[in-house]
Amino acid sequence: MDRRKFLLGSAPAVGLSALVSMGCERRTRAQDPYVPTYFRPTEWEFVQAAVSRLIPAEGGGPGGIEAGVPEFIDRQMELPYGHGAYFYLKGPFHPDSPAALGYQLRHTPRQIYRLGIEDANVTARQAHGIAFARLAPALQDQFLESMEKGVVRFPTLPAAALFTQLLENTKEGYFSDPIHGGNREMAAWRWIGFPGARADFTDWIDQAGTEYPYGPVSIGGVKT
Amino acid sequence: MTTPRRLKAADAVIIGYGWTGAILAKTLTDAGLHVVALERGPARDTSPDFEYPRIADELRYGIRGELWQPLASETVTVRHTVNDTAVPYRKYGSFVLGNGVGGAGVHWNGQLWRASPEDLRFRSHIEQRYGRHFIPPEMTVQDYPVSFAELEPHFDHFEKVCGVSGVAGNLRGTVRSVGNPFEGPRSDEFPTPPLPAIYAAQLFEKASAQLGYRSFPVPAANSSVAFTNPYGVRMGPCNLCGYCERFGCFLYSKASPQTAILPILADRPNLEVRTSTYVTRILQDSSKTRATGVVYIDENGQEFEQPADLVVLSAFQMHNVRLLLLSGIGTPYEPSTGKGVVGKNYAYQMFGVTTAFFGEEVQINPFIGAGAAGMRAIDDFNSDHYDHAKEGFVGGAVIYAGGTGGRPIEQMLLPHTVPRWGRAWKAAVRKHYRHSAPVTLMGTVMSYRDRYLSLDPTYTDKYGIPLLRITFDWHDNEYRMAAFTASKMEELVRQMKPESQATLLLKPGDHYDTRIYQSTHTTGGAIMGSNPSNSVINRYSQSWDLPNLFIYGASAFPQNVGYNPTGLLAGLAYFSAHELKSSYLKSPGPLVVS
Numbered sequence: 001m002d003r004r005k006f007l008l009g010s011a012p013a014v015g016l017s018a019l020v021s022m023g024c025e026r027r028t029r030a031q032d033p034y035v036p037t038y039f040r041p042t043e044w045e046f047v048q049a050a051v052s053r054l055i056p057a058e059g060g061g062p063g064g065i066e067a068g069v070p071e072f073i074d075r076q077m078e079l080p081y082g083h084g085a086y087f088y089l090k091g092p093f094h095p096d097s098p099a100a101l102g103y104q105l106r107h108t109p110r111q112i113y114r115l116g117i118e119d120a121n122v123t124a125r126q127a128h129g130i131a132f133a134r135l136a137p138a139l140q141d142q143f144l145e146s147m148e149k150g151v152v153r154f155p156t157l158p159a160a161a162l163f164t165q166l167l168e169n170t171k172e173g174y175f176s177d178p179i180h181g182g183n184r185e186m187a188a189w190r191w192i193g194f195p196g197a198r199a200d201f202t203d204w205i206d207q208a209g210t211e212y213p214y215g216p217v218s219i220g221g222v223k224t
Numbered sequence: 225m226t227t228p229r230r231l232k233a234a235d236a237v238i239i240g241y242g243w244t245g246a247i248l249a250k251t252l253t254d255a256g257l258h259v260v261a262l263e264r265g266p267a268r269d270t271s272p273d274f275e276y277p278r279i280a281d282e283l284r285y286g287i288r289g290e291l292w293q294p295l296a297s298e299t300v301t302v303r304h305t306v307n308d309t310a311v312p313y314r315k316y317g318s319f320v321l322g323n324g325v326g327g328a329g330v331h332w333n334g335q336l337w338r339a340s341p342e343d344l345r346f347r348s349h350i351e352q353r354y355g356r357h358f359i360p361p362e363m364t365v366q367d368y369p370v371s372f373a374e375l376e377p378h379f380d381h382f383e384k385v386c387g388v389s390g391v392a393g394n395l396r397g398t399v400r401s402v403g404n405p406f407e408g409p410r411s412d413e414f415p416t417p418p419l420p421a422i423y424a425a426q427l428f429e430k431a432s433a434q435l436g437y438r439s440f441p442v443p444a445a446n447s448s449v450a451f452t453n454p455y456g457v458r459m460g461p462c463n464l465c466g467y468c469e470r471f472g473c474f475l476y477s478k479a480s481p482q483t484a485i486l487p488i489l490a491d492r493p494n495l496e497v498r499t500s501t502y503v504t505r506i507l508q509d510s511s512k513t514r515a516t517g518v519v520y521i522d523e524n525g526q527e528f529e530q531p532a533d534l535v536v537l538s539a540f541q542m543h544n545v546r547l548l549l550l551s552g553i554g555t556p557y558e559p560s561t562g563k564g565v566v567g568k569n570y571a572y573q574m575f576g577v578t579t580a581f582f583g584e585e586v587q588i589n590p591f592i593g594a595g596a597a598g599m600r601a602i603d604d605f606n607s608d609h610y611d612h613a614k615e616g617f618v619g620g621a622v623i624y625a626g627g628t629g630g631r632p633i634e635q636m637l638l639p640h641t642v643p644r645w646g647r648a649w650k651a652a653v654r655k656h657y658r659h660s661a662p663v664t665l666m667g668t669v670m671s672y673r674d675r676y677l678s679l680d681p682t683y684t685d686k687y688g689i690p691l692l693r694i695t696f697d698w699h700d701n702e703y704r705m706a707a708f709t710a711s712k713m714e715e716l717v718r719q720m721k722p723e724s725q726a727t728l729l730l731k732p733g734d735h736y737d738t739r740i741y742q743s744t745h746t747t748g749g750a751i752m753g754s755n756p757s758n759s760v761i762n763r764y765s766q767s768w769d770l771p772n773l774f775i776y777g778a779s780a781f782p783q784n785v786g787y788n789p790t791g792l793l794a795g796l797a798y799f800s801a802h803e804l805k806s807s808y809l810k811s812p813g814p815l816v817v818s
Contacts (some may be wrong), residue, residue, distance in 0.1 A: 054645040061650050081288060088299040088314045090683065097311045100737040101302055104311055141646065148644070167645060175632040176283035191650075192657040194591055194632050197280035199465035199474075201592040208423035211587045212658075219277045 116162030242327020274472030333595030466629025590630025
């Protein structure tokens, strides 16, 4: 068991978060590639490939991979959130209810990824002969779009359920405080001009309409 | 289940330790009663629970909702019509329920409005002005059994307790050149001055003036200066940190039970607060004329009976109704006959937003904001502030400008043409984030014969106890009100001269969507009225069935107003508390003869 797994398994969440964040803010991919705890190798390839299309590296600004989004998602899977602790998951289940009545599947986020990625790869292999992660970027985009619109049928899950989960978690990982493992070096905050955890605009109250000059700070106290 | 362990009797037991629980705890302990307050969630205080920098974490508080009621333990079910099968509200969306000491009063916005005088005599007012047939038969609106003038001293007191920042528009009957000209007469100014308008609100102010509307500072329970409230509790100035609603305030600025009332109760020997206690029913005597106490489950799963002479039901609106239904108090409402009152007149609020997308030269700085402070509003199209004769609907909406912190996971504003992901999305978040501003309408929802609360026949909480079921969808009146007020909102935004604008609004055929956050302003189900056939409680919030049971919160609203509910529900609680102290405690019994 590596140090991080040990900590996640035994330490109380509050005390731990600071330790983990210090580690992750310093780490770069080249020095110390993140080893996923929850995702299996083929799943990890899928998550990385999908994130790299949802927020691509192309154009200005950090891509989802550069921002550490896959690490964020993997870490979330190990938290109560990943296990569905935030959701009411008692049956009976009526997955065909009107969409406006919200999520009606029985699955935790962990299960959505486990079942959905298997589904996606089976479906990609049937259509293209290879897993999603091996498809050309343009085909990956097409595949994601068909999931988003629910036009592709997966064997077990509604394709849109995986897509929604993935897109939500991707944006969370992009824009949340680096303490959670994503938004490395606050790159997404710098890209849009969000000052993060500054949370004090007393001396800006009378300067409405003027460009805010300061870069972001994180909960861990890192400044840019 | 084994017989609950019977505890030593208290003079009063309070169920739910949020705003109204705290108000009643103060009143009853002031009067010398021995009070037990039961709170289902954990103990929470500014320090350590809302400390900086840990609180400035959008994911943890704003998205995962660490301060909210865990839905895994208990949620509600929702259906659109009486013929549908309800399904559980499994993930947070439409509204967020409070949990723990302070309740939703910890993570509210702090917009502290009073109702308009006509809101409180709604049916009489509409019938007098537009005729008896203006209100459609399926609309079950009624008057509050208490007037604005009676509530005014209590609104005033609560605003002082909260250190509310704002400016009076109607001071003792004189309409002034500042403030909200449509508000009812105030006996006094706001306790603290308004914060300057944030930039989006400045642009709105200018546009409003050009169109002939009067904008004014949103009344904000975000204190603008250091302030000592009437209880001697010290509050600090708001710094527009951007972590307001959905968060606890680390600056002692946003009023909450913790910042405004609980400090003076902490050491009272006649008050005992028991957290992590889940009340499952209110007990009655065999003749069903008196509440005798409550049964609750503690965090170890052990059941207790807490006898009390007086029972204060001050949980969230939905929980109040559920507990009445679970306890068999009063007659459950039946939509097919219109008989019964418990669960009747569930209502909500209608929501719409127009986003102004400016060019890069306009620095909105959306991260500078609070739940209420720094915003500006117009009230021209709310309540019955304008002539409805030709409009074909009743009610209206307050329209306000300014964001609450530009938190990027939840509050990224993008034109509808931008895709949800990919390269174009990434380019758009940079282009628009700092240069976009929301203008929002928050509108009335009337009550209807077929919109109500009941116990769900299938789904249960973690103890196997039935969940509350919501039967709700929009009616034509609300679509029309929204279309009308949104046209005014869009006109205002056009006048702000953005490069483009986009409106999110419900149209006929759009169903109530539980996935989208709209507001936590759910109302009704234990409504107040003039007699036991049209209401659960009388004007003093006293149960018609059990005179030693008092019920507080927005569950009392016969229909919903176009304002945030906390000001009104706190005014009703203080009005009741005054009567409890001056009359009921001296001679317990019905305060209104039915």
